[in-house]
Amino acid sequence: MPKKTYRQVINEAIASEMRRDSRVVAIGTDIAGGKGSPGEEDAWGGVLGVTKGLYGEFGPERVLDTPITESAFIGASVGAAATGLRPVAELMFVDFMGVCFDQIFNQAAKFRYMFGGKAVTPIVIRTMYGGGFRAASQHSQCLYPLFTHIPGLKVVIPSSPYEAKGLLIEAIRDNDPVIFFEHKVLYDIEEDVPDEAYTIPFGEANITREGRDVTVVAFGRMVSFANTAADELKREGISVTVIDPRTTSPLDTETILESVSATGRLVVVDEAHPRCSMAADIARLVAEEGFKDLRAPIRTVTPPHTPVPFSPTLEDIYIPSVARIKDVVRSIAAKVSA
Amino acid sequence: MSDIQPIVMPKWGLAMAEGTLVGWSVGEGSDIQKGDEIAEIETTKITNVFESPVSGVLRRQITKGGEIVPVGALLAVLAPSTVSDAEIDAFIGAFVVESADDNGSKVVEREAHLGGRNIFYKFSGSAEDGIPAVLIHGFGGDADNWLFNIESLSASRPVYALDLPGHGKSTKTVVKGDLDELADAVIAVLDDAGVAKAHLVGHSLGGAVAFKVLDKAPTRVASVAGVAPAGLGEGVNDAYIRGFISAEKRKDVKSALQMLVADPEQVSATMIEGIQRYKRLEGVKEAIETIAAKTMPQGRQAVSFRSLVEKTDKPVLVVWGEKDAIIDPRHSEGVASTVSVVRLPSVGHMPHLEAAKTFNAQVAKHFENAEAKSR
Numbered sequence: 112m113p114k115k116t117y118r119q120v121i122n123e124a125i126a127s128e129m130r131r132d133s134r135v136v137a138i139g140t141d142i143a144g145g146k147g148s149p150g151e152e153d154a155w156g157g158v159l160g161v162t163k164g165l166y167g168e169f170g171p172e173r174v175l176d177t178p179i180t181e182s183a184f185i186g187a188s189v190g191a192a193a194t195g196l197r198p199v200a201e202l203m204f205v206d207f208m209g210v211c212f213d214q215i216f217n218q219a220a221k222f223r224y225m226f227g228g229k230a231v232t233p234i235v236i237r238t239m240y241g242g243g244f245r246a247a248s249q250h251s252q253c254l255y256p257l258f259t260h261i262p263g264l265k266v267v268i269p270s271s272p273y274e275a276k277g278l279l280i281e282a283i284r285d286n287d288p289v290i291f292f293e294h295k296v297l298y299d300i301e302e303d304v305p306d307e308a309y310t311i312p313f314g315e316a317n318i319t320r321e322g323r324d325v326t327v328v329a330f331g332r333m334v335s336f337a338n339t340a341a342d343e344l345k346r347e348g349i350s351v352t353v354i355d356p357r358t359t360s361p362l363d364t365e366t367i368l369e370s371v372s373a374t375g376r377l378v379v380v381d382e383a384h385p386r387c388s389m390a391a392d393i394a395r396l397v398a399e400e401g402f403k404d405l406r407a408p409i410r411t412v413t414p415p416h417t418p419v420p421f422s423p424t425l426e427d428i429y430i431p432s433v434a435r436i437k438d439v440v441r442s443i444a445a446k447v448s449a
Numbered sequence: 450m451s452d453i454q455p456i457v458m459p460k461w462g463l464a465m466a467e468g469t470l471v472g473w474s475v476g477e478g479s480d481i482q483k484g485d486e487i488a489e490i491e492t493t494k495i496t497n498v499f500e501s502p503v504s505g506v507l508r509r510q511i512t513k514g515g516e517i518v519p520v521g522a523l524l525a526v527l528a529p530s531t532v533s534d535a536e537i538d539a540f541i542g543a544f545v546v547e548s549a550d551d552n553g554s555k556v557v558e559r560e561a562h563l564g565g566r567n568i569f570y571k572f573s574g575s576a577e578d579g580i581p582a583v584l585i586h587g588f589g590g591d592a593d594n595w596l597f598n599i600e601s602l603s604a605s606r607p608v609y610a611l612d613l614p615g616h617g618k619s620t621k622t623v624v625k626g627d628l629d630e631l632a633d634a635v636i637a638v639l640d641d642a643g644v645a646k647a648h649l650v651g652h653s654l655g656g657a658v659a660f661k662v663l664d665k666a667p668t669r670v671a672s673v674a675g676v677a678p679a680g681l682g683e684g685v686n687d688a689y690i691r692g693f694i695s696a697e698k699r700k701d702v703k704s705a706l707q708m709l710v711a712d713p714e715q716v717s718a719t720m721i722e723g724i725q726r727y728k729r730l731e732g733v734k735e736a737i738e739t740i741a742a743k744t745m746p747q748g749r750q751a752v753s754f755r756s757l758v759e760k761t762d763k764p765v766l767v768v769w770g771e772k773d774a775i776i777d778p779r780h781s782e783g784v785a786s787t788v789s790v791v792r793l794p795s796v797g798h799m800p801h802l803e804a805a806k807t808f809n810a811q812v813a814k815h816f817e818n819a820e821a822k823s824r
Binding site for chain 1: 699
């Protein structure tokens with residue numbers, strides 16, 4: 112099976128869905144690049160080259176390169192979705208959502224509900240998130256909790272290339288608005304990914320490691336950190352289950368609660384700010400519905416409640432690390448024998 | 450020094466990078482014969498007994514029970530009692546783990562073609578002589594099902610393992626999806642590999658495929674080994690077939706897969722994920738539905754090869770687990786006395802995985818007998 116990068120499979124998924132369904136269109140700032148200026152067409156293919164090549168294959172009618180106008184093109188995409196197209200819009204950095212949040216949370220998220228199920232809004236908003244790219248406070252946040260908070264939106268956080276392809280095809284075929292979070296540090300990660308199309312259903316968590324002692328729930332880039340921590344802890348005799356929920360809305364609460372009922376211990380690893388986060392949300396879920404199973408306090412591994420620092424030294428300390436995950440898992444695994 | 454023999458962590462399958470030595474079943478000082486079960490090893494895919502690749506006195510266990518070590522790492526050393534402890538220490542100190550990169554493996558991947566579709570197959574074995582063996586997986590399986598057999602069987606002959614149409618890495622479209630088409634895929638592999646005549650080993654539906662090849666192209670077949678094969682009786686567990694086809698969620702896949710083995714604990718998260726990944730691919734559901742409808746409609750087997758097996762002069766071996774919940778092991782009863790039947794206690798539908806050592810020995814013996822007979 113061919114090894115492919117996260118960047119490559121996202122491009123492959125969009126292209127194959129555009130070939131399959133003529134209603135699928137791509138839209139966003141610089142997704143071809145260089146529009147309206149002399150020189151090479153599709154010079155950029157998106158700010159990090161993810162959509163490169165789509166313009167050449169599908170042309171300007173289906174690959175709409177826009178100015179820096181999130182409020183306009185996200186609004187236009189929502190309208191297009193409500194009237195029959197299936198736009199795949201790119202909100203370059205999720206940090207820019209502030210200028211188009213009304214279009215997303217007050218319009219796209221509400222149509223199906225407020226029109227009594229008679230309207231659908233099949234839009235995918237692809238967006239980059241996450242730290243570690245030395246891109247400072249306005250280009251490094253993990254804002255998926257904000258979208259998860261809004262009923263009517265589906266929120267997807269693929270943790271690897273295999274996951275990204277199947278979840279993006281599922282997102283494009285889904286009839287509801289889907290916010291698709293791409294971690295910019297994962298773009299060059301490679302793994303075996305089938306050439307064939309496939310879909311991964313929303314709301315079914317993936318169990319990436321199976322263990323008896325502690326359940327670790329992690330999102331996006333943090334899944335590989337948790338896997339590494341689990342592999343290293345196994346050598347110390349601590350056996351860890353790692354759960355990648357894949358989607359925060361819908362959330363597979365059953366898999367999380369079942370695992371905690373077996374291990375009795377929960378650690379949530381979340382790269383987002385700690386307040387009102389997925390870490391807080393899952394801790395709430397388990398405290399409320401799985402309390403009787405707990406044999407140790409619930410713990411979270413998150414950044415502090417501050418903006419993402421620009422200083423590389425500070426940014427490295429800010430983002431949850433494998434070492435911190437291991438420390439926290441050890442601290443509650445040890446509680447039992449003590 | 451040359452009397453000292455290392456035993457290293459084996460590589461079971463391309464994806465294996467490390468393994469856990471669950472425990473030793475023999476102690477230091479034991480006299481070990483090649484093929485003895487000496488330890489239990491766990492990988493992310495499966496736990497299996499480890500048979501000593503060499504004979505000698507187990508002088509030192511380097512890896513302890515519960516330890517995880519990379520493929521190729523030193524587990525133990527064997528040496529005659531005349532070798533001093535100091536020499537053994539020196540050997541251990543000087544031991545270098547050979548990097549186990551995928552390219553170092555003897556397994557070669559190739560593709561045959563059938564009506565414009567690709568039929569993927571693996572080739573393994575350094576042995577030039579010996580009639581080649583072709584391994585044919587069952588419904589929903591793939592060439593990796595022979596993980597514990599390919600290396601052992603390829604010691605004395607080339608071994609090929611294919612992915613049937615609609616399965617594994619082969620093209621997912623099937624045309625008719627009947628045994629004829631599946632048998633043609635096997636013949637396409639024989640042609641592509643330049644194999645005039647082969648021993649066929651078929652598991653479950655693959656057993657019926659092997660019988661069909663014997664029926665269609667008897668000159669290409671040296672012998673047939675059916676592993677819990679279809680084609681010798683009437684029924685098949687329809688709940689399993691339907692469950693496998695419809696299962697999407699991990700839990701449903703797990704309960705389907707657990708029907709395959711006598712010990713449900715053998716079904717690991719990696720196995721489940723592997724089946725989920727296969728079943729998500731576009732075209733797979735249609736392909737397996739078509740194959741199931743053609744070969745085992747409503748839980749009945751479409752074709753019986755009982756009379757073929759009675760008549761053939763080719764050696765036929767049938768291996769069955771007594772705990773098989775998919776195809777009743779009693780289907781092996783009442784066949785011609787020329788057919789060798791081996792039934793294994795406490796084994797389910799996957800004898801080649803669940804009792805790999807016995808299975809490999811039985812099949813190797815069957816190949817040798819067949820070759821002796823043809824000489």
